[in-house]
Structures are given as structure tokens and as C-alpha cells.
Amino acid sequence: DAGVIQSPRHEVTEMGQEVTLRCKPISGHNSLFWYRQTMMRGLELLIYFNNNVPIDDSGMPEDRFSAKMPNASFSTLKIQPSEPRDSAVYFCASSLGGANVLTFGAGSRLTVL
């Protein structure tokens, strides 16, 4: 298995633009997590899905953020409109059966100018 695959690895955009981050979890894993890494908060959970259903989105900072998981092999995190304070590394992770050992992707580094 190629592991958790995230794209793009790097994204530079201007304030106000829409950003879409993508994630392909490990085949067979039924839980998917989106985290954001910042210096102040470390790894901050944004949202997680079990069996493609969003379970807890309390970490999503604002309505500008949305996440979807249309099927077991794909998820997106969208920011619209983006702001400079959204600049961070966004990680996707997957696991089998909830909050056990998570396997992380390599991350998507977002820079909003």
C-alpha cells in the first residue's frame, strides 16, 4: 500500500481564493482525520469521519472551512475564501476503527499571501 496520499504537497495562493486539499486514505481504513499543524497549537484536529460520515467537526475554525468524504477512498478539505492566517501544514490521516494508531500522509503546506 502506498500509504495515505495527499495532494497538493505545496499550495501558494492569494487571499480570497478557494483552496481544495485532497486525501486518499489507506485502503480498508474506515476512519479519516484532518489535522492542521501550527506552532502554537501543534497538531489540531479539524474534523474526522467514520465510514464516510462526519462525526466531529468541532475543530473546523470557521464556516470558510468544509470537508467532504464522498466515498471510502477520497476526502477533500476546502477553504473558501482563504486568508493568510490559514497558512499551515494540513495533514490527513486514516485508521482502522477510530482513534487507534493513525497513519498520516506527508501533508499539504498551504501559504496564503
Add this chain to the structure above:
Amino acid sequence: DQQVKQNSPSLSVQEGRISILNCDYTNSMFDYFLWYKKYPAEGPTFLISISSIKDKNEDGRFTVFLNKSAKHLSLHIVPSQPGDSAVYFCAARRNQGGKLIFGQGTELSVKP
């Protein structure tokens, strides 16, 4: 509300010596704790874990200690090697169906 805290942003240790990374938590309902290691430009990778019914778990050079009364866990690396230089995150969960909450991370530097 930071439920999992790593109060030391960085730690520097000499090769061959022991590295001790600390983590505090506030929620007594946490039942499972993990440590992850992260190299630059890579995602975090799982290192070692411990259930709340234990107070120690060992895997090679890595040992995790859990003190439930103090709501404190620590990761011991001995002997430390330059390849251990990375950011270490501790994490905790309340139940299997819940979410994994991470600390801020501690950057370990092991000097030759």
C-alpha cells in the same frame, strides 16, 4: 482548551545519553496514549503507545511511562542517537470511537 500539553518546545541531548520528553493531560477519561515522531517535510509516524491500565510500555530503546494520578506521561529514549532528532508529539484519546488529541510537540536534537 489544550487538553494535551507539551510544555517544552525543544530539548537538546548528547548522543548516547537519555532523552526524556514530557507530556501532561487534563482529561482523566483518556484511556489510550501514543507518541509520534515527525521528521521535516514528512507526516508524523507512530512510535509507541500505552493503555491507561498500564504504567509502562517498552519497545527497544523507547519506553513510555504513565502516571495517572499526576496526569503525566513521558517518553524515554536510551541511548539517544542523532537519527532520533525530530519533533515528538504525544496524543491521547477518550475512547476508540472518539478523537485523537495531540500536544504541541517537542523538538529533540541529539548532538553527536
